[in-house]
Amino acid sequence: MNYDFSRVEKKWQDKWYQEHSFKAVDFHPTKPKFYVLYEFYNISGNLHMGHLKGTIPADALARYKRFCGYNVLYPIGGDAFGLPAENAALKTGINPHDFVANGMNLAMEQSKKFGLSCDWERTFATSDPDYFRWTQWIFLKLFEAGKAYKKKAYVNFCPNCNTVLSNEDSQNGRCDRCNGEVVQKERWVWFLKMQEYSEKLLGNIERISMPDSLKESQRNWIGKSEGITLSLDIVDEDNNKLDVIKIFTTCIETVYGVTFVVLAPEYRLVDKLLSHIDNPDSVAQYRSDTSLRSEFDRISDIKEKTGCRLEGLYAVNPMNDERVPLFIADFVLANYGTGAVMAVPMHDQRDYDFAKTFEIPLIQVIEGDCNNHAVEKSEYLYSDALMMNSAEFTGLPVIEAKEKIVAKVIGMGVATKTVNIKMGDWPFNRQRYWGEPFPVVFCEKCGTVGLDEADLPLLLPGTKDFSPTENGDGPLSKIESFVNCKCPKCGGAAKRETDTMPNWAGSSWYWLRFVDPHNNDCLADIDKLKYWGSVDCYTGGTEHITRHVLYAFFWQNFLYEIGVVPTRDPFIRKMGSGLILDDEGKKMSKSSTNGVSPMEIINKYGTDVTRLHLHFLGGYEDSTRWTFKGIEGITSFVNKVWSLQEMVNGDKISKQHIYDINRLIKKVSEDIENLQLNTAIAAFMSFIKNIRVDGFITKDELRVFLILLNPLAPHITSEIFECVYNSQILSEEWPKYDERYIVEDIVTVALQVNGKLSKTITVTRGLSKEDLISEINRQFPNTIGTDVKKVIHIMDRILNVVK
């Protein structure tokens, strides 16, 4: 008889839910804690394959740890603010509240059908007022601490939709919604002072166990680079000094090759010196052109450098008092470094391209082949190239010259050593409806004022109009009753902020709330936070992971500093789940048509088979191509597991059985710890094969087998356990293995000649080199021979004869 999944799986899912089988107990008196977290669902409708691939290994780990005696916290929730709900509202008019309520119900319903062992009583969505009240509270604290500020900045703007877009919404310079061109527009933007946390974030990266690739991309995102800030005088045609500018460079060794200086178009000094510039009209024109220029143009025309000379002005190279022309150009970014660069066309490809366009002279200062291109840092820095055209440094090796030039510029008082951080402050507002309203008002008398904590949460007002205004303000700005309010400080008339927080806000602290989700007095009780501590294992997809984790570090550090959480590290171990791909190796996503629905597969094959098959397809961190190929093998395995009940037989027990079961315990334990579930399943298959050859399994062995398999296939194992032992598998303990029984008495040793396999020989374990050789000579008389130069012996593995 085969395993009837439709009867069995529903029964156990209902039972687990009704009996709160996986409730996490705060302050458990005896058990140590273990916190497993799968990143919460982005609520948009049905769950997809990526969710299943990401969450079932976390579930396996949670179930395993419970057997091992841990008090496990394994919660799930919904990231519910943001685009899916807002877009649905714009498209179909459905109210975002309803959209999210439906989405959450669906997600939780389907999670139960995945067989997840979550503590369902801790579930929430980020758009629940009970939750976002504390998101607003955190913002308020950031604001009070001076770490949230508003300033004018350029943002991506779609003139077609009148909407400000995030970088993700404007891939390749195209608007996500209408596919129109995106331009740059200046707006007031809320920023969080994330840059000043760079060193702390780098500390988190050091301490937390994460894949190297993730650590590296986080370090790149922060972009710490060490260099020199150099001051240059700005002079007019008659060498009158008008001002000083600062440039940042990591290549001070090329300073004698400077032939021009470039400022970002937005550089403020330009306004100040406008009266000294001979071509103010062209300058103004260029500045207005670049602001309208789409991001796509800027990126796609990397070779085509544009710019505008500031005629009549020069920068002076302090090393040799040479004066060089001054430009503004949009390849220089206003928000990196000082917004100004010294240009060395022979040693920087961008400067080279620019110099060619504007016919600026080139000076080579470091040896190297420079036929039609620049000799860049990557080519010369670790070579033996010598300096040239560089005054007293000419002829020195680059590394040595660099040190001496640094010493010289610092000695001259025109430069300082500088650490530069690429990561800017975090732009923190969106012109959308479906997000957390900012808990601040603008008062003519008092300026920007935070709400009283007691007035949180500040709820979203009801509306049916979710579109932005003509000038790109968010939908909230149209709701008079929301906008007009009283200043909490002076009681006078004030206006509310009408932007809302970004999607990232709610996801930057949610693991803290799972610890104490219903607390009305604070974001989470400090003692509960101390008890549950950092997340022991945080799993999730790799999409947006770099920034999500950095934002998480940032908030956790801040909350630590104001004393509301006990540690700077939100996680102990972070793992990234690989992508789920379709048959052609393309990413499976909800938006495209190649998606396979997990519920479809579960309905057809059952949850346990689906889980096992997905585990078996590949490792947790590898991308997995979804295929039905091979699912028959898993189905057949599951049916063999089911029929083990009929093979239970008394107490006959062999040495081989003891070896097999002990080895299985070891293998499965290690594999679950490392989330290497494909090889665990292979071990189960081999074990069951041996059992079937013998034709029986003892009751004790079956008990062990079922407990080991339960984290991967929870339903079938629970059912068999109940049938055979008339008790509940969940109250069992994880079996222990004994190293002594894993050692085999008989080993197969490879006999190699000159490193190539010649024969294998089966001998007793622990045979010495001499005994092994005489055994070989007995069994295979002519193999070793007499012309032997050397014999290499690795006990119980290899005997290599070198001739």
Place this chain on the structure above:
RNA sequence: GGGCAAGUGGCGGAAUAGGUAUACGCGCAGCACUUAAAAUGCUGUGACCAAAAGUCGUGCGGGUUCGAUUCCCGCCUUGCCCACCA
């Protein structure tokens, strides 16, 4: 352009403090059970060769080593992330 990861049978994938490459599964072939098929079970299955023996085999080219999928150097390809970052 930069960073990171990965390239192993017909397919998904095992095996790396260097030590019998291809575990486990799919597929395929043969056999058994069937009137037959399905299901199930057993056997075989890297390539070349009728077979044995042998040779070749972990993206390509070198190197270190008694021995390299694993370590080093140089390429190629694919995927992901970032990208005019000075």
